[in-house]
Amino acid sequence: xxxxLGPAGIPLSCKGRTIVxxxxxxxxxxxxxxxxxxVRMIAPQHFEQxxxxxxxxxxxxxxxxxxxxxxxxxxxxxIERGRSLTKIEATLQAAKTINARHITLHAGHYGExxxxxxxxxxxxxxxxxxxxxxxxxxxxxxxxYPVFPWLKDGTPSKIGIETSGRQELWGSLExxxxxxxxxxxxxxxxxxxxxxxRGHGRMRTSEDYGELFDQVRETIGTKEFYCHFSxxxxxxxxxxxxxxxxxxxxxxEPLAEFIVEDGGWLDITxxxxxxLLEHDAMYMLQNIEKARHKQLERKAREDRRRALSAxxxxxxxxxxxxxLDEAELREDTEAEQxxxxxxxxxxxxxxxxxxxEEKVKEKPAKKETKSKKxxxxxxxxxSNDVFEFExxxxxxx
Numbered sequence: 128x129x130x131x132l133g134p135a136g137i138p139l140s141c142k143g144r145t146i147v148x149x150x151x152x153x154x155x156x157x158x159x160x161x162x163x164x165x166v167r168m169i170a171p172q173h174f175e176q177x178x179x180x181x182x183x184x185x186x187x188x189x190x191x192x193x194x195x196x197x198x199x200x201x202x203x204x205x206i207e208r209g210r211s212l213t214k215i216e217a218t219l220q221a222a223k224t225i226n227a228r229h230i231t232l233h234a235g236h237y238g239e240x241x242x243x244x245x246x247x248x249x250x251x252x253x254x255x256x257x258x259x260x261x262x263x264x265x266x267x268x269x270x271x272y273p274v275f276p277w278l279k280d281g282t283p284s285k286i287g288i289e290t291s292g293r294q295e296l297w298g299s300l301e302x303x304x305x306x307x308x309x310x311x312x313x314x315x316x317x318x319x320x321x322x323x324x325r326g327h328g329r330m331r332t333s334e335d336y337g338e339l340f341d342q343v344r345e346t347i348g349t350k351e352f353y354c355h356f357s358x359x360x361x362x363x364x365x366x367x368x369x370x371x372x373x374x375x376x377x378x379x380e381p382l383a384e385f386i387v388e389d390g391g392w393l394d395i396t397x398x399x400x401x402x403l404l405e406h407d408a409m410y411m412l413q414n415i416e417k418a419r420h421k422q423l424e425r426k427a428r429e430d431r432r433r434a435l436s437a438x439x440x441x442x443x444x445x446x447x448x449x450x451l452d453e454a455e456l457r458e459d460t461e462a463e464q465x466x467x468x469x470x471x472x473x474x475x476x477x478x479x480x481x482x483x484e485e486k487v488k489e490k491p492a493k494k495e496t497k498s499k500k501x502x503x504x505x506x507x508x509x510s511n512d513v514f515e516f517e518x519x520x521x522x523x524x
Contacts, residue, residue: 130386131190131396132412133160134404135355146180146225150189158408160190162398163225165218177224178274184226185277190396192353193218193227193284199235201253202246202297208253211235215257222284223264226277229353229396230261231287231316234297247302251309258286258312286313287353292321292366299325300339304346315343317354320369320400323377324361330377336385340393350394356382356411357400371403372410379414387418 137149138156146163153161163180184191195218200207215232222230232254240246265283272279288307291298300315300322307313322339323330330336343349358375360367372379386393401407432446439446 129394130390130415131159132399132408133158133162133190133397134399134408135162135194136164136404137161138405139403140405145176147176147183150180150183153405154187154189156405156409157412158405160192160396160398162192162194162231163221163227164194165196165221174221174224177221181225181275181277191225191227192229192231192396192398193222193225195230195232197233199233200238201234201250202236202238202240212253212257216260219257219261219264219284222261223275223278226275226281227284229287229314229316230284231289231353232257233289233291236295237297242297242302246297247305250297251306254286254288254306254310254313258310261286261312283312286310287316288313289316289355290318290321290325292318292324292359292361294325294364300342304343308347314349314351314353315347317343317352318400319354319382320357320359320375320377321355321366324359324366325364327364328361328376331381333381333385333388336382337389340385340390350392352393352395353398354395355398355400357402357407369400369402371401372407379411380418383411383414383418386415387422 133153137144137146138152141149141152143149150161153159163177180191183189196211196214199211199215201211202208203211218230218232221227234250237246240249261283265278265281288303289298290300290303298321300317303315307315317339319330330339340352343352356372356379357377358370358372359377360370360375386395397408397411399405399408399411403410428450432450435446436442
């Protein structure tokens with residue numbers, strides 16, 4: 128069950144903004160793939176870093192992928208179709224340079240042709256020509272093999288046809304599978320957020336994913352899947368924009384559960400389209416690891432019950448019921464303990480310590496009259512003849 132995860136583009140946390148530096152950061156995070164974004168155009172100066180990325184990918188067995196232009200008009204008139212194929216040609220050249228395993232492409236609007244057999248046949252012819260062009264580019268000139276060693280023994284990039292997330296765009300799951308089934312060298316790119324949106328929120332349980340992958344396997348007979356995953360905001364069967372996974376009604380846990388429990392036959396690459404890129408790619412990796420731990424715990428429980436059944440003579444179901452009862456009792460006990468902890472204690476009255484008495488400020492003595500001063504003076508002289516007191520500055524109280 129090989130599962131590879133990575134971001135759609137250079138990681139947000141990458142200090143450098145080149146593809147090679149992005150690959151280094153992705154590898155250090157424990158991820159194994161990335162999808163280079165050429166959704167608008169490819170400038171000629173980019174080919175140097177593309178070649179460096181291809182060399183690194185070839186040495187480390189790192190899976191490189193590439194996304195073509197978003198704005199394609201493959202169902203338009205001859206001029207619109209030719210303009211789109213010119214943009215795609217630049218993507219094909221870049222795919223050779225970085226040793227891409229998959230090239231993801233869009234078909235565009237239905238246009239005047241509308242839905243139906245005619246549109247599917249035209250796209251089958253267009254994608255068949257693109258597959259032939261990839262083979263020509265891959266085996267164009269043997270003199271370039273020393274520069275691109277992966278071209279000599281490798282296989283050409285596969286053309287991935289992506290499911291669309293809006294009703295006016297060609298690319299429902301059934302349409303993509305029909306074209307892929309008729310064009311060798313193509314694979315379906317299952318954009319889960321788009322399938323979820325176009326199906327009015329259909330991807331909710333692990334059984335939903337089981338039905339999806341079974342439908343693809345039964346239609347085109349493949350075990351290799353290339354998928355995009357992200358949170359999404361959607362309305363009336365249309366994807367509005369990507370969101371981080373935790374802020375969407377599209378949860379990753381059911382897909383992780385399906386991959387671990389029933390996806391042993393899958394060879395799957397998961398690309399994070401989330402605005403958080405590598406952060407949500409790591410979130411997906413963690414959820415797959417959690418699902419694996421749960422699977423191991425369940426198997427260990429089942430093995431223990433079988434062993435107890437053999438020792439005690441009880442049936443497997445009886446032991447399972449006993450374990451369930453014990454678990455419920457344990458949960459009830461823990462809940463009671465929590466209630467006891469949360470019960471507020473009666474408040475004890477705390478006696479307030481009396482505040483120290485404030486010293487009463489003495490009022491200034493009234494001015495003495497002259498006659499009183501003379502009388503006091505005589506008394507003082509008499510007392511001085513007998514006793515003599517020293518004045519102390521310190522307060523007595």
